[in-house]
Amino acid sequence: MTEAPTDERQPTLLDRMGGVTGLVLASVPTFAFVVVDAIAGLDAAIVAAVGTSVGLILLRVLRKEAIQPAVSGLIGVLVASLIAFYSGSAEGYFLPGIWASLVMAVIFAVSVLVRRPLVGVIWKLLTSADVGQSWRDDKVAVHAFDVATLAFVAVFTARFVVQEWLYGAGSTGWLAFARIAMGYPLLAVALLVTYWAVRRARGRLQVVRDEDR
Template structure:
């Protein structure tokens, strides 16, 4: 077979295709801003959304209300635990993720067991207070060792996985800054609540625990969102192709 004059027809067809125009600086900036906003919007999703925050807050509210009505620890503990289990059942029925609901059940169950075992209503809140302290310490340590926990949590959701550690120093700095913001904001709760726990003032402890449940969390999420809006967009992780069997 001889070649036709003019070269390969396939090559001519490729050359005939219109070349997409190069993006302007304004379009590139808009694209980066859109990618950064999309990544920032994952903050609420990572923490279970509004539903997850409600699941974590209402059992404590039910406990303190029931305790004020009955003046007994056991009914209050069982009411809080029952509500947490109900949240899990509802999520299972609606085929939603139960990760945050299950973690809430574990914390409520532990608090209920300790409070009923000791007969002290304030001990219902002790596991949550200890968890809060441990969480803040973990956040601080993760930032110090350059594995900020906020980046570890958001990386799989944004699709960047851990590319921010080596390939995207701007996002590493942003995740580190956001992690320290969480340390400061979430650290306010134990600073306020632990002294109340030791006074044995169950009513004030319970109501303040509820009041300090969602607002600091929302503030920390908002600060993180603002930080990530100004951060470089994520670099998507390249997943290796599966080897043929």
């Protein structure tokens, strides 16, 4: 007697990041930094941010969850904290994220200009399947991935422009708000566009394969 196959749901990106709870907790070090900086100054704020990040790792260990997201978060906090410490400015804590947004916007934009939209390239790497032909050989598929890639360009550009302006104004509190508000919510919009692009590309390439039979 053979056992019926069981369908095991593959963990999504949200699952790997700890679900909605994980996304919320990832914002805690930033909140801690801003609040403690307002109360006790920059040095105490750095200690609070790093200590909170370490605490999130321990929490994941106790809950027997993957610690990779929290470790990545700790590395980001350490880099941001070092910049804030050496610059002597609380706003420096946000500089890595601001400039990372600019770099990503440029990379995604250039990929469209050279006709290798990055969303399509990443899709190919993740799936290792083109449904019978390369997506780069089909104008409809390329256009779909152009749109998805440009959605990420818009997200990263918006983050850079707004947060760079707030950085210049020295608005630490608003920087923290913008970082969170323009983080996962905008990313979710870009991922929805990506979902549409992938479905459109798959459908188009499937049609082409059927026509070639």
